[in-house]
Amino acid sequence: MFKDVAFGQYYPTRSPVHRLDARVKLLLTLAYVVGMFFIKSYFGFILMAALLVFTVIVARLPILSVLRSVRGVMLIVLITAILNLFLVKDGEVLVHWRFITITSNGVHLTIKMVLRLVLLISGASLLSLTTTPVEIADGLESLMSPLKLIKVPVRDIAMIMSIALRFIPTLFEETNKLIAAQKARGAAFDSGSLFARIRAMVSVLIPLIVNSFRRADELAFAMDARCYNATDKRTKYKRMTLRFADLIAALLVLGTIVVVLLDRYYFASVGIYMDKLIFGGLV
């Protein structure tokens, strides 16, 4: 169980996408997410969805692993969709029954909104599916390094981040062990009176906190003994280098986004023409 947490959603397949530079993946994911808000036509959605599917295939991820992250927010998406459907009042009226009015514009806006949310979440989850938390932290540190100029302690923040990440699985493992140990002494976590349950929780929380302080102390001591010094220039064990594949990935994603932007601002008619062509009289 702690392994799930240790690697986040990380799904190891050693694909070219996994091997991309974490910084590139971070920036491209950001670009993808921002680009999503500039889509106007169904044509644009098809382009972005195609890019997503292509990436999933190259990353050799099971499509289910991507959809799983969507499942978590499906309820919110549905509620927003239904509200949208009933609240948009302009455009051709399709259904009118008592106080309910559904218009063609409402339908289109709703479909587009659902598409946008689903693509957004899937796109973001691709990052965590193909990049370990440690890589993400390293990537963020590297991207934030210009902030050093305005005296932001980027190195300290990065060290804190990596230590926190490093100890999440340890804490989880320890919590599981403590729960097991106290259960073995009859602690009632999911049965019994409220008082008994609170006692059971306390029997896990107190040692967890005490042990964390002890561990933090030991870690600080060990870092000190190895002359850890956040101010000196430190080098990385794993150096991040840009490769040819990173360039290709960037061209692919940015190219798609450029087409989406062109579709919105310069060739709006093309997108709408394509929509008509694809969906016939529906649009």
Add this chain to the structure above:
Amino acid sequence: MSAIEIKDLSFIYSKGTPYQKQALKDVDLSVEEGTVLGVVGATGSGKSTLIQHLNGLIRIQDKKRGSVVVNGLDASKRKERARLRFEVGMVFQYPEYQLFEDTVAKDVAFGPKNMKLSKEEIDLRVRRALELVGLNYEGFAERSPFDLSGGEKRRVAIAGVIAMQPKVLVLDEPVAGLDPVGRRELLDLIGRLRREVSPTVLIVSHNMDDIASVADRVIALKDGEIVADGTPKQIFGDRALVESIGLEVPPAKRVADMLEERGIQLPPQIIDMDELEEALAALLKQKEGIADEAQTAEATCAEEGDMRSQDDSCAVCRKTPDEEGEDV
């Protein structure tokens, strides 16, 4: 009557994910009441997974095939599993890290309280458990467990389990991280607990020397399967077997093997230091006898040289068995 009856038990962690891991594979095990069973195996061989099935902490995955019954209580039935918690006392690795109350007495009382015993009974049990693990009740009851030494903390934690008076006691790596004296004391304590509280004891360890000195029977796990089952002598006396499991033979066995390589005949299957010492002493006496009878000065001299070298190795192995084993 067998205290523990395990049939066809398999277990897979994170089933259906890329991290899937088969931790147990068709394990069959029957343990007689009154046995001290040693469970050995390399790290990751499934020892902890196996023992956590005994008190229902880990549910049986395939109930149609696998079954776990302890003293007649079936771990696959919900009601009986609840009773199993108190029938099987489980001392986890580094149990001192699970202490949480502000006094020793309260911490030891946690288990009995969860059993919903009367206040008098709880007090009685706490007192008895502390005395059993060798902590004076008056001296320790009101102290904070966080102020104790490592060895004392571990005793308090064990007392916390003993106070539930389980019929089966399971200890996962009970001597890990203790110094040699602490180790010896804890192993003696286990003998005492077996006589006074829990007739059946399971000890998990990857240190052969500890198991060799306390267990009546040993099972060895490898990759989730029981690959050997026998007396400590049968298992630890067989170097090829022990090494195939991914473990090291006890130091005494290593020294004995080295002596035999140099042509010194010893009784077979020596696995602990006391035995080795006795065997060497007997051998020396025998040699002295031969030397007395020997007539020529030459022979006596040769024997003496031989004897001195043996005597040396004996003295060395008694003082620093580990070093002797590794240096040579």
